[in-house]
Amino acid sequence: MNNQEIKNWLVQKIAEESDIQPETIKTDMPIESFNLDSLSMITLSYDLENALGKEIDPTVFWQHNTIDKLAEAIETLP
Template identity: 35%
Template sequence: MRHVLADEAQEWLIGKIAERLGAEPAEVPPEQYFDELGLDSTEALILAGEMESWLGFELSTTALWYHPTIKDLAAHIAQESGQRAAAA
């Protein structure tokens, strides 16, 4: 299992959210809260599912709640990914 870096995760998240919003990636600020970006709970679940497929592992159901910005979630993903890669 490869280790996903925070920058990679952040870029992926920004791309997916920009796609959902019909915006350019440069228009999606990584420090803004998901709900402020117009992501409702259903869209967050869909995004989490797509992210799990991309990552190759399941995120906790509370990951988006405890890490409510792209930047925070990307850092969490990098940490989880590093731990899983080290354990593999």
């Protein structure tokens, strides 16, 4: 996945997890504003790991506070 695809994936999944419309999610908004609990964040990080086939720490959502920053960090992972 390229940067844009990762962002789209994140928007879609975050919308599902926090039960909000994907259109209301802006990629520069703080992730904490989506009210994801730790169970959701950990589950998303594992799902992302499976989707991308590369190792992603379950703490990734705490380390990067917007979808933009998160996508950039994930894209540059080996």
